[in-house]
Amino acid sequence: xxRLRFAFLATFLLxxxxxxxxxxxxNQIASVRPVPxxxxxxxxxxxxxxxxxxxxxxxxxxxLRNNKSxxxxxxxxxxxxxxxxxxxxxxxxxFFEAKDASRAMDVLSEGSSRAKALxxxxxxxxxxxxxxxxxxxxxxxxxxxxxxxxxVVWDGPNISPGQHRADIWCRGRxxxxxxxxxxxxxxxxxxxxxAKNTIMIHPFGRYCxxxxxxxxxxxxxxxxxxxxxxxIDPKRxxxxxxxxxxxxxxxLAVHYPDKWFAANPGAGFSETPQFLKVFQSEDLKPTWYEQxxxxxxxxxxxxRNLQALPTIAYSGEIDKQKQAADVMAEACWNLPESERxxxxxxxxxxxxxxxxxxxxxxxEKRLATLDRIRTNDAPTKLSFTTTTLKYNRSHWxxxxxxxxxxxxxxxxxxxxxxxxxxxxxxxxSDVSIDFAAxxxxxxxxxxxxxxxxxxxxxxxxxxxxxxxxxxxRASAPRKSDRSWGVRLRNTGNKxxxxxxxxxxxxQLVKKHGLQGPIDDAFMESFLxxxxxxxxxxPEVDKWVESEFQHAVREWHRQMxxxxxxxxSEDLKPxxxxxxxxxxxxxxxSNPTLAxxxxxxxxxxxxxxxxxxxxxxxxxxHAPVLxxxxxxxxxxxxxxxxxxxxxxxDYLNNARQVPKLPDWAVVDITTPPDSRWPGKIAxxxxxxxxWELKPVRTxx
Numbered sequence: 001x002x003r004l005r006f007a008f009l010a011t012f013l014l015x016x017x018x019x020x021x022x023x024x025x026x027n028q029i030a031s032v033r034p035v036p037x038x039x040x041x042x043x044x045x046x047x048x049x050x051x052x053x054x055x056x057x058x059x060x061x062x063x064l065r066n067n068k069s070x071x072x073x074x075x076x077x078x079x080x081x082x083x084x085x086x087x088x089x090x091x092x093x094x095f096f097e098a099k100d101a102s103r104a105m106d107v108l109s110e111g112s113s114r115a116k117a118l119x120x121x122x123x124x125x126x127x128x129x130x131x132x133x134x135x136x137x138x139x140x141x142x143x144x145x146x147x148x149x150x151x152v153v154w155d156g157p158n159i160s161p162g163q164h165r166a167d168i169w170c171r172g173r174x175x176x177x178x179x180x181x182x183x184x185x186x187x188x189x190x191x192x193x194x195a196k197n198t199i200m201i202h203p204f205g206r207y208c209x210x211x212x213x214x215x216x217x218x219x220x221x222x223x224x225x226x227x228x229x230x231x232i233d234p235k236r237x238x239x240x241x242x243x244x245x246x247x248x249x250x251x252l253a254v255h256y257p258d259k260w261f262a263a264n265p266g267a268g269f270s271e272t273p274q275f276l277k278v279f280q281s282e283d284l285k286p287t288w289y290e291q292x293x294x295x296x297x298x299x300x301x302x303x304r305n306l307q308a309l310p311t312i313a314y315s316g317e318i319d320k321q322k323q324a325a326d327v328m329a330e331a332c333w334n335l336p337e338s339e340r341x342x343x344x345x346x347x348x349x350x351x352x353x354x355x356x357x358x359x360x361x362x363x364e365k366r367l368a369t370l371d372r373i374r375t376n377d378a379p380t381k382l383s384f385t386t387t388t389l390k391y392n393r394s395h396w397x398x399x400x401x402x403x404x405x406x407x408x409x410x411x412x413x414x415x416x417x418x419x420x421x422x423x424x425x426x427x428x429s430d431v432s433i434d435f436a437a438x439x440x441x442x443x444x445x446x447x448x449x450x451x452x453x454x455x456x457x458x459x460x461x462x463x464x465x466x467x468x469x470x471x472x473r474a475s476a477p478r479k480s481d482r483s484w485g486v487r488l489r490n491t492g493n494k495x496x497x498x499x500x501x502x503x504x505x506x507q508l509v510k511k512h513g514l515q516g517p518i519d520d521a522f523m524e525s526f527l528x529x530x531x532x533x534x535x536x537x538p539e540v541d542k543w544v545e546s547e548f549q550h551a552v553r554e555w556h557r558q559m560x561x562x563x564x565x566x567x568s569e570d571l572k573p574x575x576x577x578x579x580x581x582x583x584x585x586x587x588x589s590n591p592t593l594a595x596x597x598x599x600x601x602x603x604x605x606x607x608x609x610x611x612x613x614x615x616x617x618x619x620x621h622a623p624v625l626x627x628x629x630x631x632x633x634x635x636x637x638x639x640x641x642x643x644x645x646x647x648x649d650y651l652n653n654a655r656q657v658p659k660l661p662d663w664a665v666v667d668i669t670t671p672p673d674s675r676w677p678g679k680i681a682x683x684x685x686x687x688x689x690w691e692l693k694p695v696r697t698x699x
Contacts, residue, residue: 019501024281026651033675035175035208035650036557039093046101050086050460053108057083060115072118075126081138081149082111085179096176103184109138110187126548128630129202129229129335131449132156133188136183140223140526143217144561149179150222151186151202153194154230163233165261165371166199168223170211170241170248173586173653178207179560192355195364203635206559209250210268210653211241212297213643214559217523219252235261236371241316242266242355244653246324255391256304257309257384262370265364266314266355267321271298275654278323289661289683292406293517295387297657299449300331304383308394310370312344312363316351326683338459339383339412378439380415389515396439397423400487401430405510410451414461421487422461424454429688430498434485445475448495472496508628508690514636518626519643519658521636528565529592531585536606537619540586543668544622544640547677548584551642558650559643568592580636581629586622596637599630601692602663609665612692616665616681624677625663628690648675661685 012373019542026033042050061083064076070636088094095101117126128135132155138147174181182204194200203222205215227234240251246268253263270273272294287295295301303364313329315322329343346363348356384394386409390401402409404427412658413423413429417692419442425431433446447465457513465471472495474486487498509515513524530548535541552563566575568591575581586604589592597603602623603610609621624641628634641660649655659675670679 006117014129019370021372025277027282029648032647032651035647036094036178037096037175038286039089039095040097042095042098042101045390050090050101050104050108052110053105054083054086054090057108057112057115057266060112060119064115064118069121072121075118077136077140077147077375078126078128078136079111079114080147081136082107082114082183084147085149085183085201088178089180094178094334095182096181097330100180100184104180106184106187107180130156132158134188135184136186137225137229141218141221141561143204143214143522143559144526144555144564146326146561147216148206148221148225149183149186149204150218152226152230153181153190153200155197159199159231160197162570163231163236164197165195165236165238166201166223166226166230166232167194167238167240167367168201168219170205170219170239170252171202172241172243172245172246173208173210175208176254179204195368199226199230199232204560205248206561208244208653209558209656210244210649211252212656213523214561215248215517216252219248235376236374238264238367240266241268243268243321243353246314246321247653248693250299250324250328251297253309253311254299254305257305258393258395260309261374262367263306263309263311264314264367265311265324266318267316267325267353268490269292269321269654270324271300272654272657273298274327275323276652279320280652280654281523282457287680287683289685290659291511292685293658293661295406295408296390296517300327301387302385303328303331304385304410305394306332307339307381307383308379312346312366314346314355314359314363315348316354316356317347317349318351321353322347335383336455336459338454349502354582368440376438378435380410382413384411389510389512390520392512396433396435397433398432399428399430400432400511401489401509402688403427404688405515410455412459413452415443416461419444420466422449422454422465423447424449424451425470426451429490430488432485432487435483437482443484445473446486447471447473458459504662508633510686510688512688514628514634516626516662517644517658517661518624518638521524521582521626522555522559522636522643525565525579526582526638527575527579528563528582529571529584529590530565530567531589532567532569532591533589535586535589537586539619539668540622542590543666543672543678544585544589546672547640547642550672550677551582554646555642575630576632576635578635580638581637582642584640586618592631593639596630600625600627601686601690602665610652611663611665611682612694614682616667620667620669621681622668622678623663624660624666627662628685641677646676649675 034146106148113209134153138149141148203219205211206218210220237260239249239252246266249265250270313325318341325345332343333340346359348359384397388405397411397632407427409427411425415421416659474497476486478484489496489498555563583590584591587597607618609623610620624639626636626638629637644659645656661683664683665681666677667679667681672678
């Protein structure tokens, strides 16, 4: 491990107001403190003034919504975010200190100024689009249609011509940092100050989730939105952050290694079990499927992906959260000898949970160097790991199918000097290799071998792999746009080259974007479909209503959005086409569920729930599951579930990972608590063809 020691103790940059959690006090399932916490009272006079100003702004926004100008509709979210932030604070006790009332007035004042600018529409470029320093932007999220804020810091018109580097800065944990506080801060603060000719982007991240799940989507949507209005080179974007934001940077780095030119995670956490033991002093007793699901975000499993992404980790020497980089350094060095590498880890001496200013100078120097030497050339060697097709690509490798989800799938590929590629795979049954026209390196063939063969060769390419009859080889001419690619598929332990004109398969299989688990449905546009009448059993109806209300409430409280919902009678074809459908109730209470009930692998009848050879009483049990929608197999249906982590998990970001796999049967005679929707009688993942596996006994 590389250790750069620094002489200074100054520690001023972006310390999170709240620590990642409160330690062992937050390990009590029966007594969970609320997140967000209760607010403080503002004076009646302050409330009255805010309500009057908000009403005026909302009236202007209502007029603007009726204006058909594409320009006004495009930039209306830049106004709406200000009104929504104050509206939520007024309705939901979202003032946490005395100055928040004056902050809210400043927020409304900026919203009103922008609304007037939109009303007048005198300029094609509104003032906030060319404003130097800190500025707040808004966009409309694809997940639920709500407007979400983000911050930008840049030199505005003073920036040099051309496209520029951008740094995405993921923020630290702030339980009192709701929309109002985030916007007020990002209106005035330039910290961390971006490097010269660099645009700094600050995602809100959908509140306190370490930019996972909806927060992950927010980060990607923010980048996409910013690319429309700022002179950003999309190939020169870095992912950075500190504390909770450091955890976000770790996970976004290993899951999207080809999206960034560099990563700079500071402190935070990089996995769940060890961090909770060290930082939280938690006695973990996970189910087998929870342990499997940890692999979705536990970065050490994905460490080899950093070979394709220059990474500069940072820690304070006496910071408990140094553990995050230490774990990652160990994972990088413990890779097979031919793949191992040393993680660059800048450690500020005698420094706790802060960014040392001297360390920051060194980090910026190294990022500038990486930016300067960056090229558009394709890497000549790639090592890639995934445990789920949710994250299935790095540069020119795309994993299309796995032999089994939630076991590491490995692809290691090398280009040699004669224009051939060797790709070694494990737990992969379908893989594509694609090079853009400007990345062509004279490639003419691909040989595919088991990963263990590459290990036996100590990472060296054996020339006999290009001549042996036991090794499958494929070749293809350049495409008409001068790009090059092949797709290889294993069927029955035999590899074949997939024809580019092969018709799309109608077979139901797990694939990118349709692989589960339940929580994945909430990372695309979704729609709740409510029950229309009473179901078969009052006990189940009561549980469904309770879980429905819980899901609506907690999506709002934790993901800071508003659930879109309809009844079956109001569903339109475009709703089914464009949304994952979250179906609540049973086949008697929900007509949409009734239409597809016989097409699901779990049968839910009036008397029994049948899961393979297991049966459960319908009066006392309810299924939750995710499955491709039989009405539109390119989208999901989910039965009776929101995102699957609950109140206990809000208290530490490392806990905020999916808690249930693809399906579960809930014993509703046990009341829901801060961890579970009831007693989990059975749960498992579906197979790679969305089939039931032999049912395991829950222990």
